[in-house]
Amino acid sequence: AQKITQTQPGMFVQEKEAVTLDCTYDTSDPSYGLFWYKQPSSGEMIFLIYQGSYDQQNATEGRYSLNFQKARKSANLVISASQLGDSAMYFCAMREESYGGATNKLIFGTGTLLAVQP
Amino acid sequence: ETGVTQTPRHLVMGMTNKKSLKCEQHLGHNAMYWYKQSAKKPLELMFVYNFKEQTENNSVPSRFSPECPNSSHLFLHLHTLQPEDSALYLCASSQGPGERNSPLHFGNGTRLTVT
Numbered sequence: 001a002q003k004i005t006q007t008q009p010g011m012f013v014q015e016k017e018a019v020t021l022d023c024t025y026d027t028s029d030p031s032y033g034l035f036w037y038k039q040p041s042s043g044e045m046i047f048l049i050y051q052g053s054y055d056q057q058n059a060t061e062g063r064y065s066l067n068f069q070k071a072r073k074s075a076n077l078v079i080s081a082s083q084l085g086d087s088a089m090y091f092c093a094m095r096e097e098s099y100g101g102a103t104n105k106l107i108f109g110t111g112t113l114l115a116v117q118p
Numbered sequence: 119e120t121g122v123t124q125t126p127r128h129l130v131m132g133m134t135n136k137k138s139l140k141c142e143q144h145l146g147h148n149a150m151y152w153y154k155q156s157a158k159k160p161l162e163l164m165f166v167y168n169f170k171e172q173t174e175n176n177s178v179p180s181r182f183s184p185e186c187p188n189s190s191h192l193f194l195h196l197h198t199l200q201p202e203d204s205a206l207y208l209c210a211s212s213q214g215p216g217e218r219n220s221p222l223h224f225g226n227g228t229r230l231t232v233t
Contacts, residue, residue: 042226050219091161104149104166108160
């Protein structure tokens with residue numbers, strides 16, 4: 001069965017510094033997708049970045065990058081140059097994508113609460 | 119209006135009430151979802167609809183009844199709820215099965231309190 005683990009319940013980072021949020025996963029499916037979402041206090045889940053299991057390069061989207069280590073089954077999110085507006089909950093999620101296409105089941109971890117300090 | 123819209127934003131109901139949550143997406147997606155978010159728990163997938171057909175029911179109690187009249191609208195009908203059902207209910211949409219790199223787009227959620 002697929003599983004997502006986020007071991008950091010909370011993290012602090014100084015404004016303008018980089019921070020890494022950890023995510024490990026478990027699946028027996030050879031093809032899968034990994035997602036990161038941000039949830040501010042308003043409640044909306046905001047999609048940040050996607051990494052496919054067969055992608056050759058680590059995904060990047062602006063200040064977000066994904067440190068994907070397939071052998072270790074980890075997909076850590078790196079936020080560079082942190083801003084006060086980055087303070088939020090961050091969720092790692094996974095979807096199994098074998099048999100010619102993606103299923104719909106996106107499974108989430110428990111999240112990491114990031115606080116950016118001025 | 120664009121994106122995924124959920125109404126109401128907040129709902130307080132007694133255990134004997136009947137209420138409905140509404141979700142509407144303006145993204146042209148073919149799949150819609152209900153998730154439940156409780157404090158200190160991962161998001162729990164409740165239901166998945168693809169092209170208006172329910173394809174996933176994650177062992178959800180029958181007091182939650184989903185309805186998907188078309189690919190743009192999704193409802194969650196609630197009746198005889200329990201206090202432990204109090205949570206944030208999130209609706210999402212995506213392009214549908216078979217679409218890799220298709221993230222879920224979420225609404226702002228409905229904060230439900232059962233008294």
